[in-house]
Each structure stands twice: as structure tokens, then as C-alpha cells.
Amino acid sequence: MAASSVEELLAKAEQDEAEKLKSITVKKDLDLEFDLGNLLAYDPNRVELRQQNREEFLKALARDNTQLLINEIWKIPTERVEEAIVAKLPDPTTPLPREKPPPKPKPPTKWEQFAKLKGIQKKKKTNLVWDENAKEWRRRWGYKRANDNTKDWLIEVPDTADPNEDQFAKRVKAKKERVAKNELNRLKNIARAQKIKIPAAGLTPKAQQSKDELALAVSVAKTSTASVGRFQDRLPKEKASKKKGEKRKFEPVIGDFSNEKQKQLDLLQIMDSKKPKLDVTKAVNKQMREEDREAAAAKYKRGAGKKGRRGGMPGKGRGPGGKGGKGGKGKGGKAAAGGGGGGKRKGKPGKK
Amino acid sequence: MTQLDGITKPKTKRSKRFLENRLPKLSEDLKSAMIMKGGNTSETVTQALKDVYSLKKPNAVLYKKKNITRPFEDSTSLEFFSKKTDCSLFLFGSHNKKRPNNLIFGRMFDFHVLDMVELGIEKYVPLKQFKAETCPEGTKPMLVFAGEAFSMDSELKRLKSLLIDFFRGPKVDGVRLAGLEHVLHFTALDGRIYMRSYRCMLKKSGCRTPRIELEEMGPSIDFVMRRTHLASEQLYQLALRQPRALKPKKKKNISHDVFGTKFGRVHMQKQDLSKLQTRKMKGLRKRRGETGAQDESTAPKVLKES
Numbered sequence: 001m002a003a004s005s006v007e008e009l010l011a012k013a014e015q016d017e018a019e020k021l022k023s024i025t026v027k028k029d030l031d032l033e034f035d036l037g038n039l040l041a042y043d044p045n046r047v048e049l050r051q052q053n054r055e056e057f058l059k060a061l062a063r064d065n066t067q068l069l070i071n072e073i074w075k076i077p078t079e080r081v082e083e084a085i086v087a088k089l090p091d092p093t094t095p096l097p098r099e100k101p102p103p104k105p106k107p108p109t110k111w112e113q114f115a116k117l118k119g120i121q122k123k124k125k126t127n128l129v130w131d132e133n134a135k136e137w138r139r140r141w142g143y144k145r146a147n148d149n150t151k152d153w154l155i156e157v158p159d160t161a162d163p164n165e166d167q168f169a170k171r172v173k174a175k176k177e178r179v180a181k182n183e184l185n186r187l188k189n190i191a192r193a194q195k196i197k198i199p200a201a202g203l204t205p206k207a208q209q210s211k212d213e214l215a216l217a218v219s220v221a222k223t224s225t226a227s228v229g230r231f232q233d234r235l236p237k238e239k240a241s242k243k244k245g246e247k248r249k250f251e252p253v254i255g256d257f258s259n260e261k262q263k264q265l266d267l268l269q270i271m272d273s274k275k276p277k278l279d280v281t282k283a284v285n286k287q288m289r290e291e292d293r294e295a296a297a298a299k300y301k302r303g304a305g306k307k308g309r310r311g312g313m314p315g316k317g318r319g320p321g322g323k324g325g326k327g328g329k330g331k332g333g334k335a336a337a338g339g340g341g342g343g344k345r346k347g348k349p350g351k352k
Numbered sequence: 353m354t355q356l357d358g359i360t361k362p363k364t365k366r367s368k369r370f371l372e373n374r375l376p377k378l379s380e381d382l383k384s385a386m387i388m389k390g391g392n393t394s395e396t397v398t399q400a401l402k403d404v405y406s407l408k409k410p411n412a413v414l415y416k417k418k419n420i421t422r423p424f425e426d427s428t429s430l431e432f433f434s435k436k437t438d439c440s441l442f443l444f445g446s447h448n449k450k451r452p453n454n455l456i457f458g459r460m461f462d463f464h465v466l467d468m469v470e471l472g473i474e475k476y477v478p479l480k481q482f483k484a485e486t487c488p489e490g491t492k493p494m495l496v497f498a499g500e501a502f503s504m505d506s507e508l509k510r511l512k513s514l515l516i517d518f519f520r521g522p523k524v525d526g527v528r529l530a531g532l533e534h535v536l537h538f539t540a541l542d543g544r545i546y547m548r549s550y551r552c553m554l555k556k557s558g559c560r561t562p563r564i565e566l567e568e569m570g571p572s573i574d575f576v577m578r579r580t581h582l583a584s585e586q587l588y589q590l591a592l593r594q595p596r597a598l599k600p601k602k603k604k605n606i607s608h609d610v611f612g613t614k615f616g617r618v619h620m621q622k623q624d625l626s627k628l629q630t631r632k633m634k635g636l637r638k639r640r641g642e643t644g645a646q647d648e649s650t651a652p653k654v655l656k657e658s
Contacts, residue, residue, distance in 0.1 A: 023557040038520050039527070042512075043498040047541045058548055059566060062537040065496045066552055067564045070532070074561040078529065086526040096517050097591035099383055099440040100376035100462050190358040 024071060026064045034072050037092030041069040109189040219244065374438050378595055382522045383459070384411040386439040390446025391420040396453045396476050397445040403479045403571040404443060407519065407536075407549070409489045413437055423456050424581060427465045435463045441518055451578060457514055461583075461591040469511050470578040474544065477572040484551055484569040487533045492521030494532060494552075499540030508540060510582050530554070535566065545575040 033042040043065050049057060078087045108116065115122075128137040131146035138146035155167040191198050203217055219241050223229040234240065251259075356375060362368040385408055387401050405414045421429045423444050430442060440463075444456040453473035459466050479486070495516060502512045519536055532552065539546045549570025554562035583591070607615045 019558065023563045024559070024561050037523070038516060039492060039494040039532075040516060040520070041494070041496045042502065043496065044500050044503055045498070047499045047539055049541060054546075058537070058539060058546055059550075059568065061498055061539065062496065062535065062548060062550055063564055063566045065498060065537065066494065066535050066550070066566065069494055069496065070552075070554075070564055071561050073527075073532065074529070079526070081526070084528050084530070086528050088526045089524060092523065094513070094516060095592050096513060097459070097461055097466060097588065098594070099380050099460070101590075102593065102595035103376045103378065186358060194357075 024067060026067050028064070028068070032065065032068050034069065035093045036073060036076065037090050038094060039069070039073075039089075040092075040094065041065055041072075107193050110185070110192075378597055382411050383441050383517060384413070384437070384439045385441035385443060385518065386413045386415065386433060386437055387443045388415040388433070388445070389418045390422075390444060390454075391418055392447050393418065393445055394447040394453055396473055397447050397455070399478045400453075400455060400473060400476055400571065400573065401443065401445045406479065406489070407493075407570065411522075413439060423458065423465075423468060424470070424579060427468075430458070430465065431460070431463050434460050443518075454578070455575075457511075457518060459514055459517055461587070465581070466583045466587065466591055467510055467514055468581040469507070469514060470580065471545070471575040472578050473573055474576055475572075475574040479571045482569055484567050486569055487551060490521070491531060491534050492524065492527060493519060493534040493536045493549075495519060496535060496537045497540075498537065501540035502538075507577065507580050507582065508545075510580075511545075511577070512538075534569075536570075543576065545577065547571075547573045547575065 028043070028045055030043075030045050033044065034040070035042075043061075047061070073087055076087050076089070078085050080086070114120075125140065127139065129140050129146040130136075131138045134146075138144060140146065149171070155171070157163060157165075157167060161167070188198070190196075200216075203220060206213075209217070222232050222241075223244075225232060356362070356368075356371045362371055387405050389398065389401065393401075401414065405412050419429065423430055430444070434440065434442065440460045442456075442458045442460070444458070446454045446456075448454075451470070451472060453476070454470060455473060456468055456470050458468040497512055497515075502508050515538060532554075535550045535552050537546075537548045537550065539548075548568065549572070550566040551569040553565045553567065555565050557563040582588075605616050609615060
């Protein structure tokens with residue numbers, strides 16, 4: 001009896017609860033997917049339009065879905081903020097694309113690299129500094145700063161300085177130089193960060209350039225042609241520049257023994273062989289080219305000199321003359337070279 | 353000079369703050385939208401644009417003049433506008449014989465078009481026709497999407513993500529429970545997308561959670577999907593990439609098992625086991641003058657217990 005009454009009570013309690021919850025429960029085939037950070041709910045159930053009016057159907061569907069969303073929101077912990085109950089929303093879970101790509105970290109400046117290396121920490125400075133002269137707290141820099149040396153009406157001339165020098169102007173000039181140096185370094189830092197190329201030390205124009213800097217500038221200008229400076233003329237007394245940029249690689253002193261042995265044996269073999277060290281064709285071609293160039297230069301000079309007087313057809317006159325001259329010279333050159341080569345040679349038959 | 357490069361510096365603090373605001377940030381704020389009209393627009397389209405503008409009020413710009421461009425053919429002018437106003441969402445409305453009452457929803461990544469979806473308005477009921485009271489401007493709306501098509505169809509999936517981007521409010525930590533008033537409901541049914549906007553009233557129910565009653569408040573639009581221009585998977589993944597700094601830092605040495613018990617590892621120094629403090633079993637202690645046999649008899653006992 002007692003058992004049955006207990007059962008009855010329990011059943012009644014359950015019924016009451018169910019009734020209470022009836023107003024907020026919604027039956028769905030598939031559970032909704034919630035993203036409370038965005039106050040978002042997605043209902044994956046199939047949507048079928050029955051005989052009902054579409055608007056009514058949509059409204060009922062919306063009501064059900066919103067009810068479920070509200071139920072979810074009411075489950076999360078709340079707090080009271082100034083007489084309003086606020087629910088603490090979690091982070092949004094739907095992945096949404098960004099507006100802009102994430103920011104790239106800036107490369108450290110020269111000072112920052114050095115500070116990191118040395119372990120120098122940034123010291124926080126106070127805003128105001130005590131100014132002895134004005135006997136008050138003044139800002140560290142800027143308008144009405146403490147210890148402002150531009151406002152000095154008297155500057156002592158140091159012993160080492162020239163008595164006629166303007167110390168005030170000197171101070172102003174020093175300040176301008178410091179500012180310019182700072183600005184240059186700042187721009188260099190930016191160029192380094194953005195990987196913009198900047199001309200090397202000697203190539204930016206300066207007021208006074210040293211001999212070395214000028215020589216460097218000349219050599220850079222000379223090699224910046226399509227043929228990397230091979231056909232650039234030189235001034236009469238200009239020296240040919242040494243090969244720049246060519247690196248010589250030396251073998252280590254004690255390294256590959258087999259390699260060293262091979263090299264020494266090859267050297268002995270070359271010394272032993274009776275082949276001439278001179279490459280005849282190459283020597284001949286070089287000589288020919290040199291002679292052609294000299295002849296052309298001479299002809300041009302002569303032609304240019306005569307042009308002033310005659311004003312005739314120096315080109316046509318030069319043409320066959322030049323050709324004939326060249327041909328003759330060439331044959332002569334070849335013969336001479338052939339003779340020279342034959343003379344130096346020992347056992348091989350001479351070329352004719 | 354739209355970027356903060358060191359070479360030309362901003363002259364005022366205000367302009368500096370403005371430019372810093374436009375730089376890419378680690379965690380981004382709400383996306384703003386630009387709403388514009390095409391070469392020819394109908395009454396429906398202009399009304400629809402105005403209504404969407406009112407829904408997205410503080411973070412949207414509504415252009416008055418007509419822009420004679422075709423977003424699907426040439427998006428350079430859109431990109432230019434987006435760069436000028438720093439808006440990454442856009443809504444372009446137009447009307448012509450071939451595509452009547454056309455709305456193009458789109459979003460940008462790095463000022464280039466990411467996704468564009470063209471929706472045609474089939475039925476439109478403007479905001480003015482509804483007699484209900486509207487929510488205050490700037491309330492964060494609740495978004496509900498219904499229909500299995502939103503997870504089946506890839507185009508609709510992107511459209512869902514685009515609509516979430518468009519209509520969600522600013523990211524907040526907490527929301528006032530009484531302030532949850534506005535609901536935007538999107539249903540995908542028979543190839544159409546129905547957008548309805550309701551005002552929800554929280555009625556008393558028996559328990560703590562209130563019962564919802566809805567009242568239609570906002571514009572009601574029936575969309576039909578026309579053309580789309582969606583970003584490639586690669587570009588989309590690139591756009592989704594979050595910077596590493598935003599990932600929550602993982603605490604090392606803490607693990608959880610199936611039952612939710614928290615485990616951690618404690619590292620001890622080397623211990624001298626001979627000097628270990630164990631429980632003293634008085635009965636097992638050696639007494640003076642005992643025989644070896646007794647010891648033997650007790651020995652196995654010790655073994656068993658340990």
C-alpha cells in the first residue's frame with residue numbers, strides 16, 4: 001500500500017515535470033548542430049512542405065528551432081553584470097575565412113639583433129625628469145623639456161677649440177648630423193626588412209669621394225654593360241683592372257692524398273712529354289685580332305684626320321683599302337706565325 | 353599611401369591610428385559590408401538593399417549611386433571599392449530582363465574576391481509592410497539554418513558560410529539573456545532559400561528556460577540560386593588559416609583518460625631504497641635469540657604479503 005502510494009507520488013511528480021517541460025521540448029529526428037559563439041543553429045532534418053500554408057509551416061519550423069537554440073543557450077553558465085543576467089558565450093566553432101592574411105612578423109632591426117645577442121633588456125623610462133634649473137618636473141623630451149641645451153645663452157669655448165668658431169652653430173650642426181644619421185639608419189632598417197637592394201658604400205654620391213671610392217665607382221660602371229665590360233675602351237694611361245670577383249680556390253694542405261699524388265704524376269708527365277706548351281691556333285688568332293684592331297684604329301684615325309680636309313667619300317676609299325690591307329696583313333701574319341711556330345716546334349711537320 | 357611604411361610617416365596620431373586599424377591583425381574584428389546598386393535596379397531590389405543595410409547597420413556602407421559593372425565578368429571595381437572602404441563583404445543588386453531582381457552576395461580575402469553567389473529574389477515582402485516592432489539596431493541576431501541541402505550541396509555549404517559571415521554580429525563574450533530578440537531563419541526547400549526574420553518573445557514556462565513565441569518582423573525574401581563564383585579549395589583553405597599565436601597554449605604533462613580523470617607525471621630524484629620508510633610490521637621483526645627455522649617459516653609469509 002505504502003509502495004503503491006510512493007509509486008503514485010513518483011508518477012505524479014514525473015507527470016508534473018513532463019508537463020512543465022512540455023512547453024519547451026521539441027521533438028526532432030536529428031539533433032541540431034549548435035555553435036553558441038555565433039548564436040548559430042543548424043537543423044539537418046529534411047524539410048518537407050505539407051498541405052499547410054508555407055508561411056505557417058516556416059514559422060512553426062522557426063519556432064521549434066529557435067526554442068532548441070534557446071534551450072542550449074540557457075544551459076551555459078551565467079553571471080550577473082550590473083543588474084542584468086549575462087550568459088558567458090564560448091568561442092565560435094564554425095571556421096570562417098579571414099578578411100586579410102595574418103600579419104607577417106617583422107625582421108628585427110640592427111639594434112634589436114645586437115640587443116638580443118648581448119642580452120640587453122629595454123629599460124622603462126620615467127615620463128618626467130627633475131630639472132635643476134627650473135626646479136620642477138619636466139618631460140624628458142619635447143616641448144619645454146628638462147635640461148634643454150638649445151636654450152643656453154652661454155656656451156664656454158673649450159681650450160682645444162678655435163676661438164673664432166661659432167659654438168652655437170656647431171651645436172646646431174651636430175644635432176642636424178645626428179638627426180640625419182638616425183634617419184639614414186631608420187631607412188636602412190626598413191630597406192633590410194623589405195629586402196630592397198641599396199647601392200654599396202662608394203656608389204652613392206657624396207660631397208668628397210676618396211680615390212678608392214672613385215676607382216670602385218668607375219670599375220662598377222665599366223662592368224655594368226651587356227658584355228660585362230669586355231669591350232670597353234680604356235683611357236690612355238688607365239691601368240687594366242685586376243680580375244674582380246674571381247675567387248681562387250686552394251686545396252687544403254693535408255687533404256686528399258690520392259688526388260695530390262695524381263696531380264704530381266700528371267705534372268711530371270707533362271714535363272716529360274715533348275709536346276709544345278704553346279697552343280698554336282690560339283696564339284695565331286690572338287695575334288691576328290690584335291693586329292686587325294690596330295690597323296682599324298689607325299685607319300679610322302687617318303680617315304678622321306683626312307675627312308676634315310677632303311670631305312669626300314672616306315668610307316668608300318677606306319673600304320677596299322681596308323679590305324686589301326687586312327687580307328695582306330692577314331696572310332703575312334699567318335706566314336710569320338707559321339714560321340715562328342715551325343721554328344719553335346721540334347719534331348712535328350709544319351703547317352703551311 | 354595606404355600602408356604604414358616607414359618612408360612616408362603619418363602626420364597626426366589620428367591618421368596613424370586609422371592606418372593601423374586597416375593593417376592585417378592577429379584576431380580580426382567584425383567584417384563590414386558595402387551595399388551597392390548596378391546599372392539598372394528595380395523597386396524590389398532597392399528596397400531589399402535598404403532592408404539588408406538596416407539589418408547590418410553600423411557595419412555597412414550603402415552607396416547611393418549606380419555602378420555600371422558586372423561583378424561576374426570584371427571584379428576590379430569591386431576590389432577597388434573594398435580597398436578604399438576596408439570592407440570585405442559586398443552586396444550588389446541589379447535588375448535586367450535576363451536576371452530580374454538579382455542580388456550578389458560576396459566576400460573578399462586580401463581585397464580580392466573570394467566567393468560570390470548570385471541570388472534571385474522571387475518573392476519579397478519589405479520591412480515596412482510588417483506591423484511588428486523592430487529590434488534595436490545592432491542586436492546580435494540568432495541564426496538558424498534548416499534543411500539537409502545546406503550540408504549536402506557544396507554550393508549551399510559555401511552560401512551558408514557566407515550568410516553566417518554576413519549576418520553574424522560582433523564577437524562577444526557574453527550576451528544578455530533578455531536581449532536575445534532577433535532571429536534570422538534560412539530554410540533550403542525545393543531549390544529555393546527562404547529567409548525570414550522574426551522577433552522572439554520569451555514567455556514564461558514552468559521551468560527556467562522560457563518558451564519562445566515568434567512574431568514576423570523583418571523582411572521576408574524568397575531566393576533562388578543563380579550563378580556562383582566560389583574560391584578554389586586551396587584558396588579557401590589559405591583564407592581559413594589562423595595564425596599560430598591564436599591557438600590555445602597546450603599545457604604539457606596533463607592528460608585525461610576515458611573516465612575524465614586527470615593524469616600528470618611527477619618526476620622524482622633517485623631514492624635510496626634501503627632507507628625507504630615503509631610500514632613497520634612489528635610481528636615480522638627479528639627477535640633476539642630466534643632460530644633459523646622460525647625465520648624460514650616467516651619468510652614465505654613476507655613474500656606473499658608483498
